[in-house]
Amino acid sequence: MWILFTLMAAFMQAWRNAFQSRLSRDVKIAGVTLARFLYASPLAALYLWLLYLWQPAPWPQLWGLGGLYILGAALMQILATALMVKLFKLKNFAVGAGLAKSEALVAAILGTFIFGTHLSLLGWIGVFIGALAVFLLSVGDSWRSMSWSTVLLGIACGSGLALTSLWVREASLVLGLPFPHRAAWVLLLVILTQTLLLLLWLWLTDRNTLQALWQRPKLTVATSVSSFMGSLGWFSAMSLTAVPYVKTLGQVEVFFMMFISYFWLREKVRVKDIGGLLLIAMAAILVLWR
Known part of the structure; x- marks a missing residue:
């Protein structure tokens, strides 16, 4: 089941990135960052309500460590989304999203050293x-024109x-609820927190x-809906298995991005860019097989 959720998430995230671009x-x-969350909150609330109609479950305890994780995730995703939009302005769509x-690679490293995930030699x-691929994607028309700012921005994102x-x-x-209720609660609370914070900030x-x-309205709604579907897939998959597994399989998004970039956004993709994106996909497979 986590594989199906991940594939759905990768496909919808590729479209969300295109709409944001x-x-x-x-x-x-x-x-642009707010557009990702603006109309997603009502959809997340509707999804949670339908889940409780289908299968009643206890209400979660939202204070304590679980609440801190949710707040941290909400704030960090706002920052990461803003950095991604900045990437889109520096490079074309496929390369920016590729960086x-x-x-996935950072998740594997942090998972190993902080959350106890084991990585084999493979x-x-x-x-x-993957690190080599990120380096390749940051290079311009020649090695001398390499943009370290793009590399650092991509890694930060x-x-x-x-x-x-x-x-x-x-x-x-931490919430201790059955699946899929626990994923739905985290989804709603993270998106709602992000929406309220960004709305307040921009209003002021x-x-x-x-x-x-x-x-x-069309682009804003399209961004929010695709973001909701993508987040639903990611949150559900990560509720079922470890993050490195989900994010490495999610690298199939690279191929969706290439397709959208060429056929919808009409952006040219260099051979070197294709090579870098394929290296990222190869790295994902190797990490998945660890």
């Missing part, structure tokens, strides 16, 4: 290949997404950005 042409970073896919080879995933997994386990500091989103 296009929205970022006309809307500031904070607004952010260092998330897994560490995968980590090395991936690290933020990795921490988000690890904390989501821990929050799901930049109402023009809120107006810009209101003037682009």
Whole structure:
């Protein structure tokens, strides 16, 4: 079941990234970040309500360690999303999202040293290949034009997404509810926290950005809906198995991104970029087989 949830998440996240990439042409970073969560909260609440109608379950205890994990995941995902939008402005869609896919490798490393996940020699080879791929994707037309700022931004984005995933997994386990209720509660609380924080921030500091989103309803709704479906897949999968397994399999998103980038966004992808993205996919497979 976790494999099906992961494949759904990867497919929907590729589309969400595409919608965010296009929205970022006309809307500031904070607004594009909000678009990811804005209409997702009602969908998450509806999903949780339907779950309780289908199969009643206890209500979770939201205070204590579980609440801290949820708050940390919400804040870290906001930061990571903003960094990803910044990546889209520096590079084209496929390359920017590819750099952010260092998330899977960072999750494997953090999982090993902090959360007790074991990596075999084959897994560490995968980590090395992934790091090489991120380096390759950051290079311009020549090795001398390599952008270290893009490398660091990509790794920072991936690290933020990795921490988000690890904390989501821990929050799901701490709540102590049956599946899929525990994943649905974490999904709703994380998205609701993010929505309220960003709405308050923009209302106080930049109402023009809120107006810009209101003037682009189709892209905003498309971003929110695809984000909700993607998060539903990720949170459910991570509730069922360890984060490194989910995120490494989720690297199939790379191929969805290549397809969307070429056929929908009409962006050119260099041979070197394709090679880097394929290396990331290879690294994911090796880490999965650890």
